[in-house]
Amino acid sequence: MGRPSPLGFLFIAQFLSAFVDNMILFIALAIINRDSYPDYYLPFVQSAFLAVYIVLSPWVGRFADKKPKAEVLIVGNVLKIVGVAMLLLSLDPALSYAVVGIGAVVYSPAKYGILPFLTNSEDELLRANSGLESYTILAILTGSVAGGFLSDISIAGALTACIVLYLFSIVVNNFIPRDTGNRSIGYSDAICGFFHDTVELFSRKRSHYSLLGTGSFWMASAVLRMIIFAWVPLMLGITSGTTISIIVAVTGIGIAIGAVITPYLISFSTFYRTVWFGFAMGGCILCFLVINSLPAAIFFLLLIGILGGIYIVPMNACLQQVGHNTIGTGKTIAVQNFVENIFMFLGVGTYTLAAKSEIAIDISLGAIGLVLLLLVAYMFVLSRRLSTR
Numbered sequence: 001m002g003r004p005s006p007l008g009f010l011f012i013a014q015f016l017s018a019f020v021d022n023m024i025l026f027i028a029l030a031i032i033n034r035d036s037y038p039d040y041y042l043p044f045v046q047s048a049f050l051a052v053y054i055v056l057s058p059w060v061g062r063f064a065d066k067k068p069k070a071e072v073l074i075v076g077n078v079l080k081i082v083g084v085a086m087l088l089l090s091l092d093p094a095l096s097y098a099v100v101g102i103g104a105v106v107y108s109p110a111k112y113g114i115l116p117f118l119t120n121s122e123d124e125l126l127r128a129n130s131g132l133e134s135y136t137i138l139a140i141l142t143g144s145v146a147g148g149f150l151s152d153i154s155i156a157g158a159l160t161a162c163i164v165l166y167l168f169s170i171v172v173n174n175f176i177p178r179d180t181g182n183r184s185i186g187y188s189d190a191i192c193g194f195f196h197d198t199v200e201l202f203s204r205k206r207s208h209y210s211l212l213g214t215g216s217f218w219m220a221s222a223v224l225r226m227i228i229f230a231w232v233p234l235m236l237g238i239t240s241g242t243t244i245s246i247i248v249a250v251t252g253i254g255i256a257i258g259a260v261i262t263p264y265l266i267s268f269s270t271f272y273r274t275v276w277f278g279f280a281m282g283g284c285i286l287c288f289l290v291i292n293s294l295p296a297a298i299f300f301l302l303l304i305g306i307l308g309g310i311y312i313v314p315m316n317a318c319l320q321q322v323g324h325n326t327i328g329t330g331k332t333i334a335v336q337n338f339v340e341n342i343f344m345f346l347g348v349g350t351y352t353l354a355a356k357s358e359i360a361i362d363i364s365l366g367a368i369g370l371v372l373l374l375l376v377a378y379m380f381v382l383s384r385r386l387s388t389r
Contacts, residue, residue: 006118007128009175011135014111016169017077018139019146020162024084024100026147026245027158028093029229034155041093043226043352048094050222050348052101053341058194059187061334064109066185068178069117076107077166077173084166088159108337112320113329117179122321126263129317133259133309141252148245182328197327198335207322207332209272209382210315211339216278216375217312219343221251223351223368224285224304231361236294250298254305255312262313271314272383278376281307285369289362347371 004012025046032041064072083100087093115132119125150158201207228248232238238247266273284304291297323332347368354364 004175006175006177007131009172010111010114010118011131013073013169013172013176014132015135015139016165016172017073017080017107018136019143020080020084020165020169021100021104022140022143023147023150023158023162024087024097026144027087027151027155027162028097030148030151030155030158031087031093037093038356039230040352040356042229043348043355045094045097046222046226046348047345047352048098049101049104050341050345052098053105053337054345056102056105057334057338057341058190060105060337061109061194061197061328061331062185062187062190063106064113064333065182065328065331067181069110069114069181070173070176070178072110073107073173073176074170076103076110077170079103079106081163081166084159084162088156088163105337109329109331109333112316112333112336114176114179115320116324116329118177122317123263123267125321126267126314126317129320130259130262130313133313133316134256137252137256137259137305137309141249141256144245144249144252145242148240148242152240152242194331194334194338197331198338200327201319201322201332201335204322204326205382205385206271206318209379210319210322211336212375212379212382213274213278213315214312214319214336215339215343216372216379217281217308218340219347220281220285220368220372221308222344223347223364225251226348226351227361227364227368228301230355231288231365232297234361235292236297238294247294247298247301250301251305251308254302254307255309256305258306258309258311259313260309262310265310266314271318274311274314275376275380275383277307277311278379279373281311282369282373282376285372286366288365288369 028045029042032045080100080103083096083098083103086096086099111132115125115128119128147158150161201211225248229244232244232247238244281304284300284307287300288297291300319332319336320329323329326332351364
């Protein structure tokens with residue numbers, strides 16, 4: 001086998017980093033169970049992670065566009081290592097995971113923002129997004145299982161493995177070509193500039209549609225994941241961390257499949273057709289109101305993942321192209337992260353309050369399914385305008 005291409009090195013680095021990102025959530029779950037934190041503490045930990053994305057969004061996009069993006073990826077991984085070290089030192093899981101979140105919010109604009117630099121056409125950009133999403137979801141799948149499995153054996157050993165793998169990712173990042181960056185970008189007007197960037201993207205039909213689409217997807221995915229952590233022991237009587245991680249990871253398999261087949265179903269110019277897969281995804285979430293067996297749960301989690309992969313990949317590519325031609329890819333991804341994490345924070349935060357108030361899981365499941373369907377219905381209206389341009 002020959003030397004990987006620049007995209008190949010990016011995919012490997014992203015896989016390693018995302019693999020560990022998803023290990024950490026399951027290790028945090030093991031720590032919460034070991035130290036007898038209350039039931040609502042896991043979604044609270046996730047909320048702390050999401051809050052960091054929201055607060056830092058005005059600055060990280062500028063940082064990603066100012067510096068060579070491969071260097072930004074390294075900085076993000078170093079910050080993640082600091083967060084893991086805090087967990088290893090038995091500091092509060094929410095605080096530690098928030099530091100991991102700081103690394104993730106720095107990392108994200110660079111990993112997507114570098115794609116237009118490494119590709120030469122819109123279709124190649126779509127395929128690169130499909131590849132990056134596939135590697136990310138494969139990392140979610142395997143990282144979730146590894147996190148559950150290793151934390152059942154040794155929490156300290158699992159955290160040490162996280163640090164080692166982040167270091168491997170940093171090594172691979174050094175083989176990704178450096179773009180020049182834009183040294184003239186400053187930070188003094190970051191908040192005002194970020195507001196104008198957000199307004200600019202929402203004023204354009206294509207990016208408006210894509211921002212709502214990716215936001216609705218990640219909100220539904222984040223809340224569903226938190227619910228499944230509680231739903232599996234309650235409905236199926238399964239309490240093993242390894243088994244729960246495997247069940248949750250089934251959705252990741254589906255998203256990977258969806259991401260791979262997306263270029264064969266939807267072209268760059270017809271990205272608005274993703275709305276139909278959003279409707280189907282919302283319907284499948286509502287099916288969990290009547291599911292009470294493991295085979296049915298696995299089937300629908302897989303189906304939700306496939307539909308979700310097809311739903312999100314074209315919108316990511318479209319948004320990056322709009323941003324590349326307007327405000328810059330790094331700042332565009334920062335706005336995207338801000339919107340997505342606002343959606344996720346509201347969803348997971350609401351579920352945290354519901355869990356703390358001991359509201360039935362079925363009510364939370366029904367609510368997230370209906371909210372997704374309402375958002376997709378609004379996107380359907382937008383898609384009619386896009387398809388008749």
